[in-house]
Amino acid sequence: MAVSGADPRGPAGIALKGVRYAYEAMEMVFDLCIAAGTVTAVLGPSGAGKSTLLNLVAGFDRPDAGTIAILGRDMADVPPGARPVTSVFQEGNLFPHLPVWRNVALGITRHRRLRPEEQARLDQALERVGLADLGQRLPAELSGGERQRVALARALARRRPVLLLDEPFAALDPGLRARMLDLVFALQAEHALTVLLVSHQPGELVDRGIDVIFLDDGKVMFHGPMAELRQSAAGPALARYLGD
């Protein structure tokens, strides 16, 4: 059975109430409450509405009906840049003409010169993702994993409490993907981030003890602990998705 509404385990990080959004012939409906400071995976077949859910939370798309609140604040009038949210996409996270440090610094300030405390934030973020020595490089000079690390560094530097990850590691090989996930979970724990992670690899998340939202045809089929997903009412749809 689909579980929605208030999460019994903590205050709401992200709450979608009666949210409807029509895209082509499909109407998506979201009633969700995601606890603050947790990692929640968003699973489902292609076209189920996973990216749309993240776009609605980020403010890139506007719901046809309903309300979205982040950390208790209604987001109706809040443009994407002012939301307490940072998004990391599968590609197009970096401006190719700017060096790594400038790409990360854009998460702190839009001005060309950094104040000492801003420089310190930038250095810390690069250090934390292991890119302290690559600040002067251009994105084209980095590997795929390094580019996504830069995007994570910028997310850290921005200090927004919600992190939206829309399949950012899908193009990486399995080993690197696992290491990037480790990094995300470590950052989440250090900064008590609320993380919403779209993934097509549920197997990689099984042992991480996180919640999962399973979407099918624009509807929330399941929201709860990963371990309970197979036994839930979403079972048949899940079986189709996994090809069981």
Next chain:
Amino acid sequence: MAQGAQPLTLSGWRTRWAGTAPGLAVIGVLLAVLATGLWALLSVAAPTGTLRLDAYVGGVVVFSLVQGALSALLSVGLAVPVARALFRRGDFPLRTLLVRLMGLPMVVPTIVGVIAIVILFGRQGWLNQAWGALGFGGRIDIYGLHGILLAHLFFNLPFATRLILSGLATIPQAQWRQASQLGLTGSQVLRWIEYPVLREVIPGILGIVFLLCFTSFAIVLALGGGPPNATLEVAIYQALRFEFDVGRAAQLAGIQLVVCLGVYAAILRLGRPVESDLAATAAVRRPDADTGMARLVDTMAIGLALLLLLGPLLALASRIAAGPLIDVLASYALWAATGRSLAVGATAGLLSLAAGWGILTAARALRQVHGRPGLARAAELTGSMILVVPPMVLGAGLFLAVRDWVDPFAAGLLLVVLVNAGMGLPFIIRILGPALDRAGRRYGRLGESLGLRRWHRFVYADWPEVRASAGLALALVTCLSFGDFGVIALFGSSDTATLPFLLYERMGAYRMDQAAVVAGWLLALCVLLFVAVERLVGGRERR
């Protein structure tokens, strides 16, 4: 239970629609200028009761249509074998240079092309001298329909060649591999691989070339040989400049507008749009390239095109070398005209780029943020409306609209700038539009999520992505405005002469040696200006 969406507050609404405001303002101003010009024409024409369809008007309409149709058929018909030859000769060492040469007429001012053709084919031209030296009687006369067709061919054959070449380049590589494996002959390749593409792109190219030739001004004015061979554009000019018959001008403008509108609508419906993109003209290996017949046909096609393109320019160069170079270059009139032309070119170019940027960012926001692709297309089409409101019509309308307040001849250069900026808009929209859209698709959401707006979005997201296209578009419009001999013919005088006007004056006074030097100077500056603007604005490396 679902709740109704919360209405946007005023600040939310402003934030959401802010991206479209400047562009919509530009479109408003553009429509106002067009409406003012057309209304001024009609309001003057209607009360005078001079709207009459007499033999003269009928003759002008028929001639405009016939010469436009013949020019388009000739240019596109001959461009097909030239484009096929360039496409088939992928291994030809000078191919890249040749394809670039085909772009030359885009920056050669029309009036320069005209004098080059007169020098080659005119009474004292190379051809007549050779004709006489060979002992033949009589002379070849360049003035008349055949002269107009020849000049239109000079400008439009290379243009159509590039467009067809770009169309051929869209044939998937897999089809060529299949053709090689199956050992298709030349005629089979033409029928099964090239013809489907040609059938799609040629109607649109025919329409564009017809429109260009139908509204041709400088070529017809200089080579028409008199009123019997006048296009509507030239007849409007004559009515306003010499007969002061505003009603007649309005009537002719109305007819021209209706025909252009019809042709433009047909272009939009017929055929798919083609981009003249050098990068898209990469060579492919074809199975029909190595036969003797193919080599002969291709050599002839390329040779004839080169002769047509380079012959007049070489004739002009030789005339310049033998002309009063120092005298003309030392004259005050030349430098004053150069200054005016530079001012007109730079101002019109920048104005056009700014207006085009506004329209395109609004269209992008409508398409990518608000999900209104129809409105976005409408905004872009509005920017290209100058294609159906020919410059002479707009110039005439503005002339009439402002004459009660200012002396239109005194404000002539300002009107020239305005009309040229408008004429440049379709180029800006065509060249810059795809790049701006691409920047939006790649970095729009990233910019939004980082809160990059207005200036910061321009600096970080848009400009680096569109810089090369902006450089090309600005260079093209600046050059076209710099060398334009259209509206300036209506408003120009010795005191406000631009370089093309000065050149036409010298030609009109039969000082062809001086005119040739002015033409050389104009052409050299045009090429320099194009390269300089494209490099300075677009950056050294084009992505």
